[in-house]
Amino acid sequence: MDENKVIICRCEDVTLKEIRDAIRKGFTTVEEIKRVTRSGMGPCQGKTCGLLIAKEISQMTGKPMEEIELQSIRPPYGGITFEEVTKGTVMENDK
Amino acid sequence: MSKIQNLELLVVGGGPAGLSAALAAANYGIKVSLTEEREFLGGQLIKQTHRFFGSEKEYAGTRGIDILKKLIDEVNKNNNIEVLLSSRVLGIYEDNIVTILNDHKMKKYYPQSIIFATGASEKFLAFENNDLPGIFGAGAVQTLMNVYGVMPATNVLMIGSGNIGLIVCYQLLQAGVKVAAIVEAAPKIGGYSVHASKLRRLGVPILTSHTIKKAIGKEKVEGAVICELDSNWNEVKGTEQLIKCDAICLSVGLTPLVDLLKQRKVKTTYVSELGGYVPLRDENMETSIKNLFVAGDVSGIEEATAAMIEGQIAGLSVAKRIGKNSKDEIEERIEEAKNELELLRSGPVGKKIRKGLSKLGLNHGKNYNEKFSEEALDISHLMKTGVPSEENLKNKLPSEEKVFDKGPIAISECFQRFPCDPCVKSCPFNAISENGNINNIPYVDFEKCTGCGICVSKCPGLAMFVIHKNFSETTSVVIMPYEFLPRPHKGEIVKVFDREGKYLCDGKVIRILDGKFQDKTAAVSIEIPKEYYLQARNFKVEEGNHG
Numbered sequence: 001m002d003e004n005k006v007i008i009c010r011c012e013d014v015t016l017k018e019i020r021d022a023i024r025k026g027f028t029t030v031e032e033i034k035r036v037t038r039s040g041m042g043p044c045q046g047k048t049c050g051l052l053i054a055k056e057i058s059q060m061t062g063k064p065m066e067e068i069e070l071q072s073i074r075p076p077y078g079g080i081t082f083e084e085v086t087k088g089t090v091m092e093n094d095k
Numbered sequence: 096m097s098k099i100q101n102l103e104l105l106v107v108g109g110g111p112a113g114l115s116a117a118l119a120a121a122n123y124g125i126k127v128s129l130t131e132e133r134e135f136l137g138g139q140l141i142k143q144t145h146r147f148f149g150s151e152k153e154y155a156g157t158r159g160i161d162i163l164k165k166l167i168d169e170v171n172k173n174n175n176i177e178v179l180l181s182s183r184v185l186g187i188y189e190d191n192i193v194t195i196l197n198d199h200k201m202k203k204y205y206p207q208s209i210i211f212a213t214g215a216s217e218k219f220l221a222f223e224n225n226d227l228p229g230i231f232g233a234g235a236v237q238t239l240m241n242v243y244g245v246m247p248a249t250n251v252l253m254i255g256s257g258n259i260g261l262i263v264c265y266q267l268l269q270a271g272v273k274v275a276a277i278v279e280a281a282p283k284i285g286g287y288s289v290h291a292s293k294l295r296r297l298g299v300p301i302l303t304s305h306t307i308k309k310a311i312g313k314e315k316v317e318g319a320v321i322c323e324l325d326s327n328w329n330e331v332k333g334t335e336q337l338i339k340c341d342a343i344c345l346s347v348g349l350t351p352l353v354d355l356l357k358q359r360k361v362k363t364t365y366v367s368e369l370g371g372y373v374p375l376r377d378e379n380m381e382t383s384i385k386n387l388f389v390a391g392d393v394s395g396i397e398e399a400t401a402a403m404i405e406g407q408i409a410g411l412s413v414a415k416r417i418g419k420n421s422k423d424e425i426e427e428r429i430e431e432a433k434n435e436l437e438l439l440r441s442g443p444v445g446k447k448i449r450k451g452l453s454k455l456g457l458n459h460g461k462n463y464n465e466k467f468s469e470e471a472l473d474i475s476h477l478m479k480t481g482v483p484s485e486e487n488l489k490n491k492l493p494s495e496e497k498v499f500d501k502g503p504i505a506i507s508e509c510f511q512r513f514p515c516d517p518c519v520k521s522c523p524f525n526a527i528s529e530n531g532n533i534n535n536i537p538y539v540d541f542e543k544c545t546g547c548g549i550c551v552s553k554c555p556g557l558a559m560f561v562i563h564k565n566f567s568e569t570t571s572v573v574i575m576p577y578e579f580l581p582r583p584h585k586g587e588i589v590k591v592f593d594r595e596g597k598y599l600c601d602g603k604v605i606r607i608l609d610g611k612f613q614d615k616t617a618a619v620s621i622e623i624p625k626e627y628y629l630q631a632r633n634f635k636v637e638e639g640n641h642g
Contacts, residue, residue: 001308007226016221047216051350051371065365070372073357075186080196088194088201 008056009049011042019053023060030054030071040071043079098203102128104413105193105206107184107355110138111399112391112406113212114166119410120210121175123418123425128206129170130182130195136170137163138214139234140399142241144269145262146555146616148287148515149439150533153400156517156555158614162399187359191386208386208413211356212406215349215370215392220254223309229316233263233346240270248342252319253277254307258286258398260346264294269579275340276300278307278321280328283478287444288511289556291481296633298596301481307343308335316343351393359384368451369395378457379429380409388413395455397448401439407432442534443470444513467512467534474510482594483510492629493541499628503546503563503572505539508632509556512536521553548574548620552613561618564628571628572605577617581636582609589634591623599627602634 003017014037022033030046030053033039039053040046054068106117109131117129135141143159154162170176182197193204217232219225231239231247233255239245251267253260256279264274277294282304284291291301304324311318323334350371353363362375362383373395380388390409391402408429415425440448446468476484487510493499507518507527514533521527526543527550529535550559551574561574583589583604591602602621609617623631 002223005223005309006221008221010219010226013226045354047352047354048219052219052221054365065367068365070357070363073354075188075194075358076196077185077354077358078183078196080185080201084196084199085201087199088203 008052009037009039009042009046011044011048012038012040014039014049016056019056020060023057028057028061028063030057030069033057034071045073045077046071099192100202100204102126102204102206103417104128104208104210104410105130105204106210106212106410108138108212108214108391108393109133109136109178109180110212110214110391110402111140111163111166112214112393112402112409113138113210114163114170115403115406116210116212116388116390116410116413117176117406118166118169118173119407119428120414120418121173121410123411123414123421125175125410125414125418127176128179128204129176130179130184130197132181132183134181136167136178136180140166142237143262143399144241144266146517147400148513148555149400150514150516151520153403153435153439155515156521156553159399184355187355189359191359191384207417208388210380210388210390210406210409210413211393212389212391212402212409213352213355213393215396216352217345218348218350218371220307220345220347222307224312225310227310227312227316228314229312229342230310231342231344233259233344236342236344237263237266240266246270246272247344248272248340250275250340251342251344252307252321252338252340253344253346255279255346255348256281256284256286256291256301256303257346257348258290259349260344261286261290261294263344263346264299265290265297268294268297268299274299275338276302276321278305279303280306280324282326283475284481287513287556288474288477288481288483289509289558292477292483292508292594293557295481295595296592298592303479306330310343311337316341319343349392349396351395353393356382356387356389356393359387361387364455366395366451366454368447368454371396373451373455375455376457378408378433379412380405381412386416395448395451401436401448404432404436404439408436438533439514441467442512442514443468444511467532470512471536472510477510483508488629491538498541499562499564501541503548503561503574504541504544505546505548505550506560506562507537507539507550507554507558508560509537509554509558515555517553517555518550518559521549523547523549546574548608548618549612551576551618552608552616557616560632561620562628564625566622569625570622571625572620572622573628573631574606574618574620575632575634577619577634578615579636582607582617583619583634583636587636589621589636591621591627591631592633592635593627593630594632596633599631600624602631 006016103126140163149155250273323331388409390405557576563572566572602623606620
C-alpha cells in the first residue's frame with residue numbers, strides 16, 4: 001500500500017504517511033497529531049479522521065483503543081460568522 | 096448582555112430518538128424545545144423506504160418514512176412542543192447554557208434538562224486513492240437519491256454488508272443503478288440475511304472475506320481493485336481483481352456523534368460493539384452529568400426502533416424528574432419501554448449490543464432468555480453467501496411432497512432469529528406461528544394455510560412466497576413480492592430467476608395484487624414450468640415492454 005496515496009483527513013488532505021511519521025516521532029495522542037499535522041482541523045472537525053487516527057495509534061503503539069482519547073472538542077460546533085454572534089447579542093441589547 | 100431564555104427540556108436532534116423523546120416528555124406536560132440542524136425533521140428516517148422489523152407495537156411492517164409521518168404529525172399536534180428547524184446547537188457550557196444558531200443569530204438558552212439525540216456519523220476507510228471523486232458514504236448516496244432525487248452513479252461497488260449497505264444497494268437497484276458487487280471483509284454478512292437474500296435474487300454478488308485495496312481512476316472513480324482475505328484478515332496473494340464501477344460506496348459502520356457531549360466533558364469511552372466512543376450513561380439514559388441525557392445512535396449504534404424506545408425512556412425520565420404529576424404512571428411506562436428494548440435485543444443479532452452495554456456497566460437484559468440468544472438453524476452458508484443451504488430450505492418446506500397437492504401454500508424463507516412478526520400477525524387463518532416468542536423463526540401450518548398470499552406483501556424481509564405446484568398439468572404458479580418499477584402487465588412474459596439471480600426460465604404474469612393493502616409491495620403470480628417451482632424466486636420485467 002502506498003501510504004502517500006491514502007488520505008486519512010479529507011478536509012486537510014493529511015495522508016497515512018504523515019500520520020504514521022508523526023506517531024513514529026512520538027506524537028501518540030489524537031490531540032498531538034491534530035496539532036502537528038492539522039488533521040481534524042477542517043470543516044468536519046475530525047469526524048472522518050478521528051477514529052482512523054486513534055486506530056493507527058493503537059496499532060503502532062500497542063495501546064488498547066480504550067486508553068486512547070479523541071481530540072478535545074470546543075464550541076462552536078460548525079462554522080459561524082462574527083455577524084451571527086453579534087446579531088444575537090446586539091439585538092437583545094437594543095431592547 | 097443578551098437575554099438568556101429559560102427552557103424546561105431541550106431536545107437536540109429531530110430524528111427518531113429526538114422525536115420520540117420530545118413526545119414522551121411533552122405528553123406528561125413538559126414544555127419541550129426540539130432543535131434540528133436541517134430544515135426538516137426526520138433524521139435518517141426520512142430516507143428509509145423499507146418496512147421495519149420488530150413487533151406491531153414498534154411499527155413493524157411499516158416503512159420508515161411512514162413511521163416518520165406519524166411521529167411528525169404527533170409532534171405538530173402537541174402544544175407542549177416547540178420545533179426549531181434550521182437550528183444548530185453551537186455550544187454547551189459548564190453551567191449547561193446552550194447557544195443555538197437560529198435565523199442567523201446566535202441565541203442563548205438555559206434548559207433544565209437536555210436530551211442529546213444527535214445520531215451518528217459514517218466511518219471512513221483507509222485505502223489507496225480514497226479521496227477520488229465518486230467515493231461516497233452510503234448515507235450520502237441515500238440522501239442524494241431519497242431526499243434530493245439525484246442519481247449518484249450508474250454502477251456502484253458497495254463496501255460493507257451491514258444493514259445500511261444492503262438496504263442502500265436494494266434502493267440503488269430500485270432507482271435503476273447497477274450494483275457491481277458488495278465487498279465484505281468479515282467472513283460473514285453483517286446485516287440481516289433476508290436483506291442479503293433479496294440482493295442475491297437480483298443478481299448482486301456478495302463477496303465475504305474480501306476487501307478493497309485501491310480505487311482506480313484519473314479524474315474520478317473508474318474501478319476498484321479488491322482482494323480476498325484469509326482467516327487472519329491478511330491478503331491472499333494472487334486474488335486481486337479489478338471491478339469496474341463509477342462509484343464506490345462506503346458502508347463500514349457508523350460512530351456516535353459525541354462532539355457536543357465532549358464540549359461539556361461528558362465521560363466517554365471506546366466500545367467497539369457500540370460503534371466507537373460512547374457516553375457513559377445509566378439505564379435511564381442519563382450521562383455522567385446530571386440532567387444531561389442521551390438517546391439513539393449517539394448512545395451506541397443500533398437501529399431506529401431501539402432509538403425510538405431509548406428516546407421514550409429519556410423523555411419519560413426527564414418528565415419524572417422535573418414534572419409534577421403522574422410519577423407512578425411514568426415509572427410504569429419507563430419499565431414497559433425497558434422491557435420492549437430487552438425483547439428487541441434478546442436474539443442472536445442483539446448479542447453484540449448486549450456485550451457493548453455490559454462494557455458500560457449496564458445490566459440491560461438481566462431477564463434475557465438464553466434460549467433465544469443462539470441461532471435455531473445452522474445458517475453459516477446463508478450468512479456467507481446470502482443464499483440459504485439445502486438443509487435450511489428443507490427445514491421450512493412441507494415434510495411430505497404430497498402437501499403441495501392440496502393447492503397453493505405459503506412458504507417462509509426466513510431462517511434467522513430476530514424479533515419480527517408481521518407474517519404471524521397478518522395471516523387471517525392463524526396459519527403462521529412463532530411458537531409464542533417473537534424471536535423464534537416463523538413456521539407455516541400447511542393444514543391451515545389457504546395460499547391467499549397476504550403474507551407475501553406483509554413480510555418486511557420479502558421472504559414469503561406462495562407456491563401452487565399443480566396449477567396445471569405442466570405448470571406451477573409462484574406468488575412473489577415485487578417492489579420495482581415498471582410493474583408488469585397481466586399476461587406479460589417475464590424472465591424468472593433463482594435465489595442466486597441465475598436465469599431459470601420465462602414466466603407468465605397471471606395476477607398482480609398491487610392495491611393500498613399491499614402498500615407498494617406487489618404480490619405477483621408467475622406461471623412457470625413445473626420443474627422450477629422450488630427454485631423460482633424472482634423475476635425481471637423487460638424494459639422494452641413498457642414504453
